[in-house]
Amino acid sequence: MKGKIALEEHFSTEEFLADIKPYFVREGKWEEGKATICDISGKRLEEMDANGIEYNILSLSSPTIQGMCSTPDAIVAARNINDYLAEQIAPLPRRFGGFAALPTQDPEASILELQRCVKDLGFKGALVNGFCNIDDPENAIYLDDPRYHPFWEEVEKLGVPIYLHPRMSVPSVRKKEYAGHDWMVSAAWGFHVETGTHCLRLMASGLFDKFPGLQIVIGHMGELLPFQIWRICNRVDSHKRDCKAEKSFTHYLENNFHITTSGNCSTPALLCTMLETGTDRIMFSTDYPYETMSQAANWFDNLPVSNNDKRKMGRTNAQKLFHLEFLDD
Template sequence: MTLTRLPVAGAPKKPLAPLRKIAIEEHFMNPDAMHPEETFNPVEFARVSGLETEFVQVVMQRMKDLHHKRIEEMDAAGIDVSILSLTAAGIEGIADAGKAITAARKVNDALAETVARSRGRFLGFASLPLQDTDAALQELEHAIGELGLKGVMVNGYVQDPDKRIGHYLDEARFAPVWEAIAALKVPVYIHPRPSLPQVRETLYAQHAELAGATWGFAPETATHALRLVYSGLFDRHPELTVILGHLGETLPYFSWRIQRCFEFNPLGHQVNKRLQDYLCENFYITTSGNNFDQALICAILTMGADRIMFASDYPFEMSDDAARWIETAPISENDRRKIAYGNAEQLFGLR
């Protein structure tokens, strides 16, 4: 039997345009900027990060390609612009301050050249040598003020010369850097890196598969963010903006309980607002590597769609997977457009 179709006389004259996207957690590597003792070793990276060596080798091939396969994948996913950032452990993983200073300048200068060559397809996050506060301030002015990079990427804690010690950004030594960032009005993206050796050797003993992106990255980065909140950083600088990936590193889901237990047990700390308020006022989160409807809906209910931005987590994830998901996620079309490109346009001044 042949069905008689109803006439559709009022269909739009123009076909529906593909959903535009700006992706803001897209990684690169610059081995030329690193010193011999920091030369990338995929086997060691896999071991520390809880990854399969074969996976790391493929990721690294994708990581180094900045102008060919990467652009093809962006085109296939409908990504207009990617904001590039140095992958973990980045400059933060260099123990020697002098070497970190040199490497940060090389990375930022090379990134600015890549951005210029891309004809509008790339923007960039700056790397800072946080091992030396004065040098970090100088590099911040150079990278943002002179090179035009769009914010700062921090790959977790800053390595101490004692490899078993890491410095988190709520420490007093970083106060001048936060003041300068607040004055420049640029966001800081806090990205995961593997926890300190003593954590990996105890908490993840016999379970290396949990040490990295499978689980360990989320509590490591969420704890860093909570240290910032309960240190009073955002009370001192209410204009600061911090970005977290992976739909907030579990914080939207767990925010009520964290705040509830903190109020019962502040142990000498006091801040002006609830965690939920800081999440809504001082944080953005991205969809990087978390293409999950239920998590997205939880994040929208906790923070609002205005505080969420699209990211694919390239090259650790496939851009087209992230694109197909956000194009069909069960949210309003208005929220979809905000998340895909609108919020990033507003935050980074791209309109």
């Protein structure tokens, strides 16, 4: 399928390479990985052309801004990286868009930076790498905290999606839960548990009852949620306890969340997700450069689904959500 749009596509700069180096070092591919993730329009564009991908929305790799313990430093770094990305993608507006990096350590600063990125830089929304740290790596602040209500109000007003991306849990949790099993810490398991938990916190807090227009994008075929949503709803319905949600969690998954296929080329997993959410809320992505565009594209192009569903998931759903109709001009 030609004309695919991909949404979870990462880049980095020299400033943030320390955050991502462990992922590539473990694979023995540091020099290659460094060159690939810092590239914007060289090899990346060649890979897009070779795999029928027309448009990428780029985002700063995890955890970066959210992992900075100094709030003033996070504010400066977010502005600088957004300016850098805007400059890099400006020559190719029909091939690349941007997600804003936000200093969520400071909700008011995040509002101002999101406004600037959307209104002045033309970004398509923001990507937030999970909880943020304030002052201490063990201090995890999640986006269901009431201090973020003004931020979410502005997100709803701007009408742009927020992509909620994984990061590793805090060091003390990793030390206990994954002791002797470092392979579980990130993409193989821990990322998805962490992000799925964050999503459930947002749902349970009543956030989407207060701001029903909010649209959240999550990757990796839904961060485990489509496969567990029935049981979650069943247990919450019978043992609500301190859950503040006014509607069912299925309702929020179907009305406030969009799911990408990033890094999860499983046809059974996709079919499960289609049955839970319908095809209008599923979008193609690759998770480049942590996964290859060729694997994601070859899998997607050969899916045993209708051409109509394939086109929706590969292109038109993203066009509608991110207002990319100009690609058909």
